[in-house]
Amino acid sequence: MHRWSKLFVPTLREAPTDAEVASHKFLLRAGYIRQLGAGIYNYLPLGQRALNKIIGIVREEMDQIGQEFFLPALNPREAWEPSGRWSGMGDNMFRLKDRKGAELCLAMTHEEIMTEIARKELRSYKQLPQIWYQIQTKFRDEPRPKSGLLRVRQFTMKDSYSFDIDADGLDRSFELHDAVYRKIFTRCGLKFVAVDADSGAMGGSQSQEFMVHTEAGEDLIASCPTCGYAANTEKATSLLDAVTEMAPTGDGLPELVLTPGCAAISDVAAFFKISPASDIKCVAYMALKRGENGKADTWHGLAAFLRGDHQVNETKLQGAVGAAELRTMNGEELEQFFHGPAGFLGPVGLAPAAKALTSGLTVVVDKGLEGRSNLVAGANKLDYHFRSVTPGRDFSWTLVADIRTVNEGEACPTANCTGKLVVGKAVEIGHIFKLGYKYTSAMGATVLDPNGKEVTPIMGSYGIGIERILTAAIEQSHDANGFWLPASIAPFQVVVTVTNVTDTLLRETGEKLAADLEAAGIDVLLDDRDERAGVKFKDADLVGIPYRINVGKKVAEGKVELVNRAMPGAEDLALADVVQRLKALV
């Protein structure tokens, strides 16, 4: 039996000032974790028990569709070369050398290793599909670890990889994961949503994230309460209301206007007495194009034009032009591409590149500017703007694309839906992703199809952040005194608090009750410490155990108290009914 008096549970009355978000504070205060370095944590017994419960659920469900592997965290450079990610991962990968000077890394993920196994071992379409998974520590040298266990440099991830003979097979593997993920997160007691996500520079086709709404989250998701549409704002779209204000002036050709000091959108709008929606915003970037076939990477000028009241969405922009990386232009580059200063940049007079990221300036125009006329735009000249600028007539572009970030209150993009989008913060707990042929093709994995022809298997990749399930659960359920976890992932399901262990009757009643609960298969912790009742109650409220039995004075009447941590108050319960009642609850 687990006794609090023997457990190592170093609770803190006060949280270290470093902790900002609720889950971080409580994980420290409840003695679940201790920090070793930036983004590196020790997991203490209570934390480890909770994580093991989560891992247990994940493993049980994943075994329904796949097979578990255990792969090295220490990977030789050669394993990461064929996919191009030895260099592609850049500074995010931890790298080291062995005594002979050979280069190694700590694995951030295992696409290469799994694909290498597939390449060597899979021969025939008859062996497909395969779903291979692992629950292991992964390493990422995050530029900025933060928020306790939310963004760290070493963490536990369930990763799985599917290999299918064709796209239909991949669809099935993807659907299997979608269904299993929903089961896992439901069993972990999380309120989650599945959202469309950007498939990123990895070149996948479909991507879905599982998110938990919380202020501590780093992602923004847009959702429609009416039809259920939900997407990461990196990907989300919306319908725009027509801009109804009068065209600024006339219908003539662009007219140069002196606008002293009007560098910000708000200045320009005020100067011309227009809404920012009728001004054209310009954001200037340098975009990195990865060199193919061993060619060197190259940087190209990139101008994004959109409505003054819109924000550029760099993920979408990057996707639209196929850039590996974006950074904003410096003054010298602005002069080179625009011949004008920041604050007065505009599209008139530019010579757009014929194709994205070729020589010259790539000009991308947001869809929100389509069909507009008589707008205001910078003149690429200090203290001057043009008015009466009409896209298409007065300037051209390399391409038109959706490159803006949606805002709360805009119309839902779903056909015939009249809902308005709401935008909220969320933390990503899982991601399922159709990878395609990137790795199998780069690494030369093939199998023979029924016609004896070599074909390249198609892959999917699917992750779950184990620690993030714990942190999301805490973010979801806490108050001033502590938190409570769902019984399925709590380190213990119930704590039996003996209010006074110097009272023989109470102590023996508690012992027997805890033994009975354990015999009934309930995960019980007996608080047998020689502490005052108040101390034990405070600790019990803090550490995340969902139910508590107070063994106190009422034992004389054959009664104890049942406390449901999620609710206020306590309920008297006959001693004889405790086991049955708790079995029903957990």
Next chain:
RNA sequence: CGGGGCGUAGCGCAGCCUGGUAGCGCAUCUGCUUUGGGAGCAGAGGGCCGGGGGUUCGAAUCCCUCCGCCCCGACCA
């Protein structure tokens, strides 16, 4: 990597400006009392004041430098 902040006992902090024997609360240990919401009294232990260098008779305090940590941003298959 840019901006900001912090590093003094296990935790939370004061002291630094204006240099002169390192303090407070909580926690810990001992004893007595107490025992249903972080008890009371009495006593005790615990510090390379983040590291290195410099100024000074003398540095937690002033100067230089390095390191670590937190927050905002950038970044985040």
